[in-house]
Amino acid sequence: MSSRSSQASSNPQSPWLAAWYGAARWTFWLLPVMWLFIALAGFRRLLILRYQKKDLPTPVIVVGNISVGGTGKTPLIIALVKRLQAQGYHPGVMSRGYGGEAPSYPYLLTSASTANEAGDEPLAIFQQTNAAVVVGADRIANGKMLEDQGCDILLSDDGLQHYRLGRDIEIAVVDGQRGLGNGWRLPVGPLRESAARLKKVDWVVVNSPSNNFALPAVKGETLFFIPMQIQPGELIQLNSGKKIARTDLPNQITAVAGIGNPQRFVNTLEQLGFQPHLHAFSDHHHFVVDDFKFSNELPVVMTEKDAVKCRAFARDHWFYLPVSAELPESFWSALAQKLERVIVRKQSRFPLK
Incomplete structure (x- = not known):
């Protein structure tokens, strides 16, 4: 990391x-x-x-x-x-x-x-x-x-x-x-x-x-x-709203989570076969574009809760993972x-x- x-x-x-x-x-x-x-x-x-x-x-x-x-x-x-x-x-x-x-x-x-x-x-x-x-x-x-x-x-x-x-x-x-x-x-x-x-x-x-x-x-x-x-849905590209197949992304990804328990999000990504590099922020964090200045250009995957705060400055390689409760x-x-x-x-x- x-x-x-x-x-x-x-x-x-x-x-x-x-x-x-x-x-x-x-x-x-x-x-x-x-x-x-x-x-x-x-x-x-x-x-x-x-x-x-x-x-x-x-x-x-x-x-x-x-x-x-x-x-x-x-x-x-x-x-x-x-x-x-x-x-x-x-x-x-x-x-x-x-x-x-x-x-x-x-x-x-x-x-x-x-x-x-x-x-x-x-x-x-x-x-x-x-x-x-x-x-x-x-x-x-x-x-x-x-x-x-x-x-x-x-x-x-x-x-x-x-x-x-x-x-x-x-x-x-x-x-x-x-x-x-x-x-x-x-x-x-x-x-x-x-x-x-x-x-x-x-x-x-x-x-x-x-x-x-x-x-x-x-x-x-x-x-x-x-x-x-918690059942994960299909990945969705932030700036277009298009659904993306899991196989369209590499295994190595950057995971962004501003939630109360980021590890739960990591566990879900790992169950999907990803190898996430976690960037955890405090719950309800107000994201700004500078928060995404990472040392690589890996695809960024975040929670839907975080995605609603990032669409205005989203890039093409940013995605979110919707989930549903059963x-x-x-x-x-x-x-x-x-x-x-x-x-x-x-x-x-x-x-x-």
Whole structure:
């Protein structure tokens, strides 16, 4: 790997992630801070649930995680939107829009929206599904704007810890490679909430679990999960949108990833037979053309989330790899049944909707 790659691969979070998901022990010096964090977070949650929680007339599905670092929520949200659309629903997606700065909030994405305005993940969701997508910190306002757009199912991208927004279904996503790390709460470990939180959600979805993957037991109780497999699609040239066969590229490529877990992207490329030279950037990195001054002219392959930020200055040898999430049919059947019950309950509670 070139010196440029080593430089790009470093970012301010990496020492923390290495400690949380590795064998380092230095973060345990922060145990007093962790207990303070737990106390403050618990008090804040109590106040919000008692005084600020707001239920919307439209069913809300929250897709989130309890850990810091990428877990693969976006492919799941896209899969949920497409499945709901196929069933005749009109789902909308709300997101915080990390990495974007919109002219005003809540911000409804259009075909003219950019990643600088909306954030990379919301823009990728919008472009792949053509569903209504709204970004902003106020999830209640986001949800009301989606309702005004005619959406009959609301999906919250992230938000397990945003208790002000009432939710009807919760799905927690766990990284099948890194699991829950050392299992400790922030800042000693990567967890925003304890592993016991997973007992309270409707489904735990594990992204690309190994054959022997298991979630830690909580108070002696086994945590069951739904496996989600990420399937790569055909390579697409950034500046033309043309699909490119895998055999049209050499084995040696430059891999660019500005995501929470770049190694997952590397593993996918290796499964396709590539020998990727990784240039990793921080999650939601704002790419500029100087980021691509590599020491070679190998084909550049990036994630679709990163591609939405690079099309304006893309070169002919830049490509992205779209992926899709596959889940067992039993999950989709259970979700449909749960959603039907939620809709009936909502209609009885909000009869004027």
